Amino acid sequence: MTSVRVAEHHDGNEAAGTTPEEGYERGLGSRQVQMIAIGGAIGVGLFMGAGANIAKAGPSIILMYALAGVIIFFIMRALGELLLYRPCSGSFAEYAREFLGPFFGYVTGWTYWLMWVVTGMAELTAAAIYVHFWFPEIPQWVSALVFLVVLFGVNLISVKIFGEVEFWFSMVKVTAIIGMIVIGLGVLTLGFSDAGDTATPSNLWSHGGIFPNGIGDSLMTLQGVMFAYLAVELVGVTAGESENPEKTLPKAINTLPWRIIIFYVGALAVLLAVVKWTEFTDGESPFVHAFDKIGIPFAAGIVNFVVLTAALSSCNSGMYSTGRMLRDLAANNEAPGVFGKLNARKTPAIGITLSVILMGIGVVLNYVVPDKAFEYVVSVATAAGIWTWMMILVSHIRYRRAVVAGRLPGSSFPAPGGAAFSWVALLFLIFVTGMIAYDKDARVSLYVGAGWAVALAVGWFVLKSRNPQIAAAAQAEAEKAPAAK
Secondary structure: HHHHHHHHOOOOOOOOOOOOOOOOOOOEEHHHHEEEEEEEOHHHHHHOHHHHHHHHHHHHHHHHHHHHHHHHHHHHHHHHHHHHOOOOHHHHHHHHHHHHHHHHHHHHHHHHHHHHHHHHHHHHHHHHHHHHHHOOOOOHHHHHHHHHHHHHHHHHHHHHHHHHHHHHHHHHHHHHHHHHHHHHHHHHHOOOOOOOOOOHHHHHHHOOOOOOOOHHHHHHHHHHHHHHHOOHHHHHHHHEEEOHHHHHHHHHHOOOHHHHHHHHHHHHHHHHOOOHHHHOOOOOOHHHHHHHOOOOOHEEEEEEEHHHHHHHHHHHHHHHHHHHHHHHHOOOOOOOHHOOOOOOOOHHHHHHHHHHHHEEEEHHHHHHOOHHHHHHHHHHHHHHHHHHHHHHHHHHHHHHHHOOOOOOOOOOOOOOHHHHHHHHHHHHHHHHHHHHHHHOOOOHHHHHHHHHHHHHHHHHHHHHOOOOHHHHHHHHHHHHHHOOO
């Protein structure tokens, strides 16, 4: 059944909350969905990117991660309400299509696909750099190519294999952070190790205060902080392949605050209490520095292994989500129909293959400009992620309006605060976009975004001219808009 027909059913007799058959294998169990949700909240942005943010904001970076975490929870509860209203693997694109119109579904689907393609490039680059730490004689492009091929195979075999690989990737990240917290608390309470004499909670406010460089510099870190949270929404893409989405998805979303408190706020608070913030620098993992300070043997190697798994985890997730998003676009005639086909193992192999080929550009970048490859692509992923979150929030606001008006049934998993918290989160994302525009180093993502918007607009007009169904849907939406107001 195509996504188009799913949307139509909701104008008819299909009950809200039912899960239409999309042809996928429901191979993701509760254990895997929970760990995918946890892994989505822990990535390279924490293990590596936090160093630059700490150097810029000092201890206030803890507050920035907490503030962003609250907003992320609002976004995920809005998504959760939509997912239980109508679970589908197209997720954000489907909801944008239903509540904002076919053009926004088309833009959101392609933009989310782009986000994961460029993220895959960035993470392949990062993984190759981490291998270079142990084996400097291996060219970066060789490592990137090997990882690309292996993860491609994992995603083609079956969704169960993908889920199992992602489970163990996430387990490594979780174990590393919990270990750091436990060791750090031991240093603070028992005073052992080389850091015992200077480790104290007062490090959080004694070296220039909580905002040592001013509130402005702290707010400027929000763009990097939000990048660290990219992929938390991935749990929404699993809706079409979860064994029991009505139970697993609410549980995965409701535990998000605890994951943020433990893995971000807790880990950073312990880190900055054990080692004063002035010792952290840009370009160095704060975890490596803290492990070295404590005197843990092979600290750099341990953290390097962890961030390697974090990078591979993100790339693995990217391959998974791009194939599903292309299939949803194909089902709505917004991408070539060939991307809508599943192979014998019920995976969208052709869509995944195209995405992997484009991710291979990252391998080429590692060959041509190994020192700049990561910076060239990571800012684009941030802008695309913010757009996706905005579409989730606006779709939720429109959905709530329809529920209040009695046009649609309520969800079994309503977001706390209703549309009000979605408005708060939306305004916050607009503020972060302003921060990106203000930062001369980060605003390149907005330039790329403008070019991408032009390309999508041209593509949309071509689609409308060639496909009567899309033209009719766009016309119907345009006629419906004044009535909706």
